[in-house]
Amino acid sequence: MIRTLNLATVFALTAMFAVNASAQNIVGPGQPHNDLNKKVVQFCLSNEGKTIDRGECWDVAAAALKYADAKHAVDFDFGQKYDWRSQQILPGDIIQFGVSKLESSGQITQHTAVVLENQGNKKLRVAHQNVGGKRFIVFEVMDFNTATGQIDFSHPVLPQGASPRPAATTTTPTTPAMQPKKQDAAKAGFPEGYFQLTTKSGENQKLVLESAPLILQPNGNFTGMWWKATPIENMAGYFYLTSQFLAEKNQVLESSDGNNSAVMVLNEKYSGTMWKAVPAGDGYFHLTTLPMESQNKVLNGNVGKDAGASAVFQGTPYMVDKNSAGPGALWKFIPRPRE
Numbered sequence: 001m002i003r004t005l006n007l008a009t010v011f012a013l014t015a016m017f018a019v020n021a022s023a024q025n026i027v028g029p030g031q032p033h034n035d036l037n038k039k040v041v042q043f044c045l046s047n048e049g050k051t052i053d054r055g056e057c058w059d060v061a062a063a064a065l066k067y068a069d070a071k072h073a074v075d076f077d078f079g080q081k082y083d084w085r086s087q088q089i090l091p092g093d094i095i096q097f098g099v100s101k102l103e104s105s106g107q108i109t110q111h112t113a114v115v116l117e118n119q120g121n122k123k124l125r126v127a128h129q130n131v132g133g134k135r136f137i138v139f140e141v142m143d144f145n146t147a148t149g150q151i152d153f154s155h156p157v158l159p160q161g162a163s164p165r166p167a168a169t170t171t172t173p174t175t176p177a178m179q180p181k182k183q184d185a186a187k188a189g190f191p192e193g194y195f196q197l198t199t200k201s202g203e204n205q206k207l208v209l210e211s212a213p214l215i216l217q218p219n220g221n222f223t224g225m226w227w228k229a230t231p232i233e234n235m236a237g238y239f240y241l242t243s244q245f246l247a248e249k250n251q252v253l254e255s256s257d258g259n260n261s262a263v264m265v266l267n268e269k270y271s272g273t274m275w276k277a278v279p280a281g282d283g284y285f286h287l288t289t290l291p292m293e294s295q296n297k298v299l300n301g302n303v304g305k306d307a308g309a310s311a312v313f314q315g316t317p318y319m320v321d322k323n324s325a326g327p328g329a330l331w332k333f334i335p336r337p338r339e
Helices: 008-018 034-046 057-067
Strands: 080-082 094-102 106-118 123-128 138-143 148-155 195-199 207-211 214-218 227-231 239-243 251-254 263-266 275-281 284-289 297-300 318-321 331-335
Touching: 034 057, 034 106, 057 106, 057 123, 195 227, 239 275
Parallel strands: none
Antiparallel strands: 080 148, 094 106, 094 148, 106 123, 123 138, 195 207, 195 331, 207 214, 227 239, 239 251, 251 263, 275 284, 284 297, 284 331, 297 318
């Protein structure tokens, strides 16, 4: 199973964009701007496992800069180069390898990568493609402590004559600017408190999603059948999904990589565990995760209790293309009656 990126430390680093001004030089058009870095990271996170353009390594950085409305990549010019050995490396910066060598990665020649996370001590989690024959975005930790050869780091910059777009905000004059706004599960599609999950094809059979095992089962009113959506801080509209039975084990629902079945996993805050409920009409919803949303994939409830040995994933829910999804991908929430 391919795990998606752990975002906790990425968002913990947001404060870094406001410090070390000598390293960032955020002064206006033609110079680095922290919002650009954030958008570059967002592009990579949303496209994990996806082939960008031709599948070449350069294409990831070029597409990410375009998405961020930054100065476009020209040859191997990705913005403002800086001395990465003495200055702070930021998530969203672009790395260009010439002929170089890393102890963790071996010999590297003419390769491009994007910094996702600075783990400290010159260890960086990066996004890149065309690596080991994989012509799609993968994430990897690279150790630059013993790096030798030609390696350039660049901050994304605004195009000449451009002005930074004001950052979106949901705060009010009486709300501290750095205080995240509390999310309301009901407004985002999920009911508040515990609820059961069924599909349009399964509700007539009174099937609901059981968490252990993860499959549609006849409703037995068990704790493994009662789910709860927990809002994710700084990720408006996204929630962790767990059951009453597995909450004490800190397990949540994960979409996997879109090529395998969904699973219950220990909550390590991977993007594949960040769920969104998208209205589909008539009280039904499509369920998707942060990385699967960009691939237009939604959760399919599968064939539930009637699954045989030849059934896809033996009846375990899995991700399907939204455009061809049937009633098994239309979910309905059944709130627990108030006592």
